[in-house]
Amino acid sequence: MVYGVPGLLVFKCTGTIRSRPRTSARVFFDHDITYTVRTFCVSRQCQSGHNKWSKIRHDKGKKDANKANSFSKLSEQITEYTKRYGADPKMNGRLKLLLDQAKKSGMSGTSMDNAVKRGQGLSISGKPLETVNIEGMTQEGVSFIVECVTDNKLRTLQDVRLIINKAGGKLTPVSYLFVKHPYMHLTGPEDLSPENQMAALEDPVLTLSIEYVGLLPGETSTWEARVEYSEPPMQLVEDMQKMLPEGWSVTKTGLKYYPSEHVQVEDESEAGDAFRNFVEKLEDCPDVSEIYSNLRWSSYEPPKHEIVLTE
Known part of the structure; x- marks a missing residue:
């Protein structure tokens, strides 16, 4: 039988309990025993994953991830425009806007200063910073x-x-398996469909003889x-910015290694999981940029x- 008031549970058990005392005599007693247990909470029980805090936590996690992604993009753009036009916002209108x-x-002042320093x-x-390339090959x-x-x-x-x-990899020269090309990231209006965006890019791409443009x-x-060209053509970047339709902008430029041949790996495999873990470890290293x-x-x-663009 269970009865009680909020915060207090009382269990009453009625029956015969035979206990044997520490004597040689065989004596048995009948007892009516009442156990009283005080609880720590009087609120209604909720199943895990269905309470209010759980929902708030998941929503907050998504918002924080989106916020971090937004900050990362802003930081890259600040660094990029500092490289191209200088670190003085008075002389660099685009940097001032960013x-x-x-x-x-809500980006902190320290993060903004660090992005400007990287651009310098x-x-x-x-x-002063220097670039270091480390080449190698995995077990796969x-x-x-x-x-x-x-x-x-x-x-x-x-x-x-x-x-x-x-990770079981080794250091070995592999740059001959890649081709280094300059690239530009072109960002357009989000309300346009990919087909309309591609149509808007055709004229500047053909005019400037850009060999390839594809949606990332x-x-x-x-x-992208x-x-x-073998070096970043800044004049080409400026010409592209002038020829882009309204609402478009060059958001990033640089040099990138493109593989001349590929090694196929199954998505769901031990080799695939090992490579993902390897990349995650590298990305955790603060000095690794790409x-x-x-x-x-x-x-x-x-x-x-x-x-x-085909000849």
């Missing part, structure tokens, strides 16, 4: 190039080598334009929206 946008979105080729401490035969930007070359080499060794995987309005590989997942599908 800094104002970052401030309104300086580390957070103010020391996937070639990779790890591009690092650091103010301490020896420290970075040691950290990255340790990650490669733990997972993106809806950002395209690849050119065949990771290039010739891996192609078995589920890969060619881009549906692209412009290829």
